[in-house]
Amino acid sequence: MQSLVYLFIVLAGIGIGAAGYFGLSFNLIEAFVTALCVWSIALVMLERSLRRRAEARLQRAIEELSRLLSTNAHAGAVLGQRINALAEDNAGNRLDVVEADISVLGTVVRQVAESVSEMEELRKRQNRRDGAHLTVVTAPPAAPEEPTFTVDAVRQAIEEGRLVFHLQPIVTLPLRRPRGYDLVPRLSLGGGDFAEAGEFLPRHGGEMLLRRIDRLALEEGVAIARRARAAGQPATIHLPISRASLVDAAIIEKTVALLEANRIVAGSMALVIEEAEWTGMPLSEKAALNAFVKRGVQLSLAATRSLRLNFGELTGEGVRSVRVDAPGFLERPDAFSDLHTADIVSYLKRFEIDLIATGVTTEDQVLMLLEDGVTLAEGWHIGAPAPAPLELAGDAVAEPQPKRVQS
Secondary structure (H helix, E strand, O other), rough: HHHHHHHHHHHHHHHHHHHHHHOOOOOOHHHHHHHHHHHHHHHHHHHHHHHHHHHHHHHHHHHHHHHHHHHHHHHHHHHHHHHHHHHHOOOOHHHHHHHHHHHHHHHHHHHHHHHHHHHHHHHHHHHHHHOOOOOOOOOOOOOOOOOOOOOHHHHHHHHHOOEEEEEEEEEEOOOOOOEEEEEEEEEEOOOOOOOEEHHHHOOOOHHHHHHHHHHHHHHHHHHHHHHHHHOOOOEEEEEEEHHHHHHHHHHHHHHHHHHHHHHHOOOOOOEEEEEEHHHOOOOHHHHHHHHHHHHHOEEEHHHHOOOOOOOHHHHHHHHEEEEEEHHHHHHHHHHHOOOOOOHHHHHOOOOOEEEEEEOOHHHHHHHHHHHHHOOOOOOOOOOOOEOOOOOOOOOOHHHHOOOOOOO
């Protein structure tokens, strides 16, 4: 702005000199002297104005500084008075009394907490004893020590289209709204009877059969997830996966290709792996899982024996939920974690990991889970495996057709 003022003065002087030269018949020297006089007078006036402004600003700054110094002096005097008053008091004796009171209060609080904890344990045990007299809810048949079906029999059943995938809901408590579904493989025995996975899945050998079932489950899960998204009811589909599928390069490649082609629903898929298998899993198999996670798939640890895990590391590897057996967790929570049961869920939430209680068989267990802050649950008492709802069911679910997957 100041540069513009100087430019205006120069132009004004040139203009007045030119007017005298052309209009008043001044010679060139007179016109130049006239312009020079105009410049000098204008510059003197400008510098005088600038100096006055600077002096005014300086005066205001001095006044403000004086006020600040006065305020600081007053604050210092008040502080000095308070320090003198504190020095006159016998603060040492008062602090000793306060420390003694706090020590006694801490002892009382600890005793009260121990008493409340004992009362909670007694009440829970009484509730469990009372719950034993409740009406027995239909539960899945206990899995035999060895499968009752041979590998050839299961393969034949698949060829005949008797392998079906039912959905078992994972609900939020207390409203019991479905949060997701477990995709449960079952063999149709006719007459409305089904064989559960533990009765026909091979535990030793049968890798090609396991890979085939995993592939069919993945295709069915993708189809259900797409229908759920189209119906405006997105839900997470939890799929079982065996380690046999994590050591076969061809299966891994096909799975990655399937997930790439369905990235829009890959985030709604969760692969379920038992925590014992995860702990002993070599890096090559975890690398296969990492390839699936990069496509958006989540991981879920099932049959978790302890919650003393490195959850920060698990989050980085794509684990988004861990599952604990509800009866065992409620009976012996200290066997799973050193934290109070009411703090476990919030602790896992810090790592964006959900805690799912599985195997719920009584309403009493539901109430105890709510008391402990566990809001995700699954079990036959909440909902047994069943065909997909009409809006999610497709031909593959209603009547599975034989599918051949190369292993």
